[in-house]
Amino acid sequence: MYPWDVLGIDETNDKKVIKKAYAKLIRKYRPDEAPEKFQEINEAYQFALNSLELGTEAIGVEFETECDNQKEEKQNVTHDNFKVNACIEQVNNILDGKIQDVNNIKNWEVVDNLLVDMAFEERSHVAYLAFQKCYDINNNHIKETGLIIITESTLQYLDSLFHWTGRWQEYQYCFTLDCIRLNFNLIEGNSEYSADSFGVEPWKRIMALLIDIALVSSICLLRLWLTAGEDFVGFFVFSFVFYQVIIELILRRETLGCKWLNYKANSQFYTSISYKQIIIRLAAFHMMFAPIYMILLGNEQLVLKGGMVVILLYIVWVIAFLGGKKYIHDELASIKMVKTS
Incomplete structure (x- = not known):
């Protein structure tokens, strides 16, 4: 078959047209699914590139002769399809598997080892497939x-x-232009969809906390008024902890403050968080506020006895925040607060 027919284009001296046709075909015909077709496309591509220097007619005759010989003696194929297939299979297994696996660099080291002795065109083919698939996955998730x-x-x-x-x-x-923009902007860290762009401003998190405190305080005041109770502070501390546990751990919802300001907790892989992560985050959060709870409950002496521990705790918290705007309770639970709109 004539090489230009294989590539689906007219005879041309434009290298860009040839590369574009090749890229389109190798995305459609993968070596693990259609090894013979992939081999034919690869041969056509090589001959088309050679034709830019040697002339299209001679190359066309040589290509047809070579293809006929390959049909008779398939065992003489020189391309290492096994290695290409193994590499593509590993890429697909990672990208189609658990999300955590996608961002685990150790899994990609296997791909790196497979690429070491691979020919340039074979590496290019795997690179094309990975580039397109990375875009497809991120683009679909962005839309959702x-x-x-x-x-x-x-x-x-x-x-x-x-x-x-x-x-x-x-x-x-x-x-496509969208594919180029998204992938390269993410690589350069300039994308509007970059992970850092989803971080929630500190003032919003403080506002959300104040909203939750105001809500719990209102409930406590209502209870105080209805029952003529006296232990407002003790009931407030209990209610505040209970409120967060019920909302976040039991109901798996955002608190009212988070909901109002349009953000929620996701894992660092941008997936839903687990019960374990919620428990760790809540425990770390309330441990951080434990000295304040103690003071409110009238246990100032206990706080003073552990003064150095308390001071050290808050110094670590401040350094972590100023160093990278990270909160200890989020980091311990591998959680990232992200915008929902």
Whole structure:
């Protein structure tokens, strides 16, 4: 079969057109699903590139002869399809598997080992597939939730494996503009969908906390008025802890403050958080406020006895926040607060 027919284009001396046609075909015909077709496309691509220097007619005749010989002696195929298939299978297993696996660099080290002795065109094919699939996964998740799955740091590591940014001029003719923009902006950390852009401003978190405190205080005041109770502070501390446990752990909802200001807790992989993460976060949060609770309950002496511990606790909290705007209770639970709209 004539090489230009295989590539689905007219004879041309434009290398960009050839590369674009090749990229389109290898996304459609994967070597693990259609090895013969992939081999044919690869051969056509090589001959088409050679034709730019040697002339299309001679190359066309040579290509047809070569294809006929390969049909008779398939065992003489020189491309290492087994290694390509193994690499593509590993990429697909990671990208189609659990979200945590996508962002686990150790899993990608297997792909790195498979790429070491691979020919340039075979590496390029795997790179094309990975680039497109990363975009598809992130783009679909952005449409559904406004969040990304494959993080910037993971894409930056993949860029070091596949050398995407070094081939950006080639890629702009092989992929859609949206695909180029999203992937490369995430790699450079400039995307509106980057992980950092979803962080919630500190003032909003303080406002949310004050809203929750006001809500619990209102309930306590109402109870005080109805029952003529006297222990307002003790009931408030109990109610505040109970309120957060019920809302976050039992009902798995955002507190009223979070809901009002449009943010919620997600895992650092932008997935729903587990019960274990919620428990760790709540425990760390209320441990941080324990000295305040003690003072409110009239146990100032206990706080003073543990004064150095309390001071050290808050120093660590402040340093962690100023160093990277991170909250200890979020970090311990591997949680990130993200905007919901």
